[in-house]
Amino acid sequence: MFMGGLMGTASLLSGRAFANEMMKEISQLKPGEFTWHPERAPSGPVSVVVSLPEQRVHVYRNGIRIAVSTCSTGKPGHATPTGVFVVLQKDKNHHSSIYDDAPMPNMNRLTWSGVALHAGNLPGYPASHGCVRLPMKFSELLFGATHVGTPVIIAGAHTDPWELTHPGMVLSGYAEQEFEQVVAGLDGKKPPSDWASASNTPVTSVIVSSADKTIELIENDRVVARSKLTLKGGDKLGSHVFVLNGANSDARGMHWSAITHSTDASPLTRDDVVMQRIGAEPSFVDQMQSRMHPGMTMVLTDAPLSPDSRSGKDFVIVTTG
Template identity: 45%
Template sequence: MRLVNLLAALPLMAALDCAATPFWGAKYSAPADTPIEVLQPGEFIWEGELEPQGPVVVVVSLPEQMAYVYRNGVRIGVATASTGKPGHGTPTGVFTILNKDKDHHSKTYGNAPMPYSERLTVDGVALHAGGLPGYPSSHGCVHLPSAFARLLFGITHRGTTVVIAGESTAPRSVVHPAVLTPVDAATGAPESEHALGLLEDFRWEPEASPEGPLTLVASAADRRLIVLRDGVEIGRARIKVDNANVPLGTHAYTVLAGSNSGHPRWSAVGLPGHAAESRDSHDENAVERLHMPKDMSRRLYPLLEPGTTLLLTDAPILEHSTGPTLAVMRSGLPEGESAGAAVNTGNRRSPAPIESVRIN
């Protein structure tokens, strides 16, 4: 009898659970020709049919309190957002989606509903549907209109790139980065330094992580390119930087789908206002000034596929770096790993999973 009563109560319990989850913002997209600047809190524009395929990049502008969605370099959506309030700021940088939960409830905040949650950091910062008062009001997450969050949830995946920046910046198409092409024989490989060993120009251990999203992090200060797959370092190389006295800036590059030339096409997003970066306009072709050993590029090139992200920065990324930090890439940890693990820098032990790469 008790089982029968419980089964009879299940529809009511499900209805109560649905009723307990608020719906934030507009139910439908504003007309496509609506000027972005007139969108009111909770409103959004969605044009997913403009570019039906290709990797997705999400750009969140903190000053504007807006979120932009690009698929294969084409903007398909924009929404009003609400980010972290004073004392609970939303971190800036380049992140990848760690996991997704359509019906997430927060253990930290009294089981509060966070529908269509897409987690960016190990400590819980996420994109999700939430309150939209027209100003920063969250505890660090990025709140989006419910209908928009649902649409975004449907086209992203673990490893999708999310850029959170101090101002708005749209992706721009760039040619194939020279850092991924062999160093000219006349130039030679970069001079050896101690971190990789006196006789090592690169290290390549793809077996450390056979599958998962690929992320490349290049530092002009350290003259290093680090290759991560599913958050595990699988390789690193010395890189040569042309005109090293001229800042490169902080940029995220994402491989786009489709190419007629046989080389991947990339879109570039600049992150204004960060470490060691020039105050001048962004040079999306800055990556052309980087070069790596040809044997490394031969190994890396076949792994490049739509959605691969390259993060370029002037600042150091090696573990000896000190000073204030900006998160540039975060990835999940296997169960039991310490959240404080960092990139292995220069010894010969096996690559380890990392929680984040941080730059000055």
């Protein structure tokens, strides 16, 4: 089932047996080995989760895991930061400007200060200067699946993606005509395959901070709108990343894949109502709805939206490092 030699009968399994087989295979991966099964979800938005304790990279499309790889993250003194990132830049033949022009093939940049996903040596333990090293072939496949704006979550613990259909419009009360307007706006929109095409179809992201009681709307790398956050049912949100899959006509709402994460290894559970707890000013909601597209990312965090938790002209929410 994974490239590197292990063959099995998972294709004949289903339900819980399939899930157990997948977990068994993941735990048995040796340095440099990986799985890659894009046929499980041939199209749709991609999200990436880097598990520091497992030294694994999980790739999901439309909330379905299509790949898992071994990796090597930052060694002591050069720890890989945890938090929510997006792919800021892609370079198939990148070389480091910090470490003696070291090659970084198939580089997906996560911070302007140098953290990235790229091919490199995998000794079986954290050994990098902060980047996430990947097997060469896996890095090639991942490079072909990501786009500028693809969310990458680096965490100590995380849930598998869970599905959520918000009943009505996000950040506002339900209105029948709003659903039709947003669905019409989604038609024909796809995330850009690279930065150059973003002028035609910009990457849209929304960040909700309970610490600042603020919501920001980001288009590519620019904040285009900001609103005061209204929050029901407590003053904390937890750490969640929602990726918009599209409209659900039966439920008359937007269909999302969500991942909950944390910096430590504590057990996590899904929160089915967290998105219904947040609200924003009408003008902000109007601007957000006009920019929604499949692959749009919404980040919920209890961290402040301050320079200390952000990296340059992007919306990275760094929780450690």
